[in-house]
Amino acid sequence: MKRSLALAVAVLFASGTAFAFHCPKDMKQIDDALAKNPKLTEAQMKDVKAQRAKGEELHKAGKHQESVDELAKAMKTLGVKS
Numbered sequence: 376m377k378r379s380l381a382l383a384v385a386v387l388f389a390s391g392t393a394f395a396f397h398c399p400k401d402m403k404q405i406d407d408a409l410a411k412n413p414k415l416t417e418a419q420m421k422d423v424k425a426q427r428a429k430g431e432e433l434h435k436a437g438k439h440q441e442s443v444d445e446l447a448k449a450m451k452t453l454g455v456k457s
């Protein structure tokens with residue numbers, strides 16, 4: 376009984392932190408892609424930078440799912456695979 380409870384807590388903890396670690400990883404991938412002078416239009420570049428900034432903001436606010444969603448948009452524009 377005690378053991379299954381510990382396992383349940385471990386699973387909960389793992390699923391809760393998965394997103395917390397996902398955002399910085401996505402942000403880094405976006406930064407890396409931006410550092411390579413991607414071929415984007417001015418409008419796309421503006422969107423990507425706005426989404427990157429918003430993603431970081433949401434991550435800091437603890438809204439990891441929303442952050443991942445926002446960062447995913449920028450990554451799609453950049454052609455980065457998560």
Ligand SMILES: [Cu+2]
Nearest residue numbers: 395398434439
């Ligand atoms: Cu996060």
